[in-house]
Amino acid sequence: MIKNVIFDFDDTLFDHRHSSREGLRAVWKRYTCFHEMTLEALETEHGEILEQIHFSHVLFGKMTIDEARAERFKFLFLNRGIEVDFNTAENAAQIYRMAYQKNRRRSEGAAEILKHFKKEFKIGIITNNLISEQKEKLDFLELTDYIDLMVTSEEARVPKPDPQIFNLTLKKLQAKPEETVMIGDSWEHDIKGAFNAGLKCIWLNHHKLPCPDPAVALEIRTLNNPEYIKSLFSSTGTGK
Numbered sequence: 001m002i003k004n005v006i007f008d009f010d011d012t013l014f015d016h017r018h019s020s021r022e023g024l025r026a027v028w029k030r031y032t033c034f035h036e037m038t039l040e041a042l043e044t045e046h047g048e049i050l051e052q053i054h055f056s057h058v059l060f061g062k063m064t065i066d067e068a069r070a071e072r073f074k075f076l077f078l079n080r081g082i083e084v085d086f087n088t089a090e091n092a093a094q095i096y097r098m099a100y101q102k103n104r105r106r107s108e109g110a111a112e113i114l115k116h117f118k119k120e121f122k123i124g125i126i127t128n129n130l131i132s133e134q135k136e137k138l139d140f141l142e143l144t145d146y147i148d149l150m151v152t153s154e155e156a157r158v159p160k161p162d163p164q165i166f167n168l169t170l171k172k173l174q175a176k177p178e179e180t181v182m183i184g185d186s187w188e189h190d191i192k193g194a195f196n197a198g199l200k201c202i203w204l205n206h207h208k209l210p211c212p213d214p215a216v217a218l219e220i221r222t223l224n225n226p227e228y229i230k231s232l233f234s235s236t237g238t239g240k
Contacts, residue, residue, distance in 0.1 A: 014105075161192045
């Protein structure tokens with residue numbers, strides 16, 4: 001019997017991609033060197049650099065999040081053959097950040113599913129980010145009251161998909177893995193990590209990608225139907 005539901009945060013409950021795309025759109029408009037590429041190409045390149053710097057530097061305290069933002073744009077300029085100083089990179093990062101903040105929004109159905117599930121389950125979040133960043137975002141989105149616990153990679157000292165972050169969350173929730181469902185959009189970080197920690201898994205497949213392994217997780221495309229998602233809990237197998 002399921003007693004706990006754990007969600008990923010960015011691109012599951014929070015529409016990070018929308019905010020990021022609007023931030024990049026603002027940078028694209030400001031700097032002509034990016035006009036040679038589409039916004040989609042810029043988004044892909046930025047995402048790859050972000051993940052590399054975020055996981056290797058920010059999550060382990062080697063770089064502040066503001067320094068990391070400037071570093072990302074330094075590399076984006078460099079990929080266009082342009083070397084810029086820190087001030088220019090920082091200015092681009094600030095343009096991105098202002099537009100990102102202005103366009104923050106919940107993922108479709110996020111508040112509704114949390115409100116619905118809160119009546120019946122303990123609700124947790126596991127997120128690969130900093131505590132201060134995610135708490136502020138959660139408050140801004142007015143989702144805090146629905147959440148029993150949020151565990152960040154900063155607190156756990158390891159990121160998803162490391163099973164340790166899932167085990168820490170289960171311990172804090174006083175939950176058993178076989179009584180817990182993980183819902184997230186990243187197959188690599190959310191689904192594989194949760195499965196290896198023994199949780200049931202539901203993959204939020206926004207982009208209609210081929211499922212890597214239907215035996216590991218059931219698929220949904222949206223959070224819009226809480227009753228349907230709850231009905232999947234009995235069909236979802238536990239992990240390893």
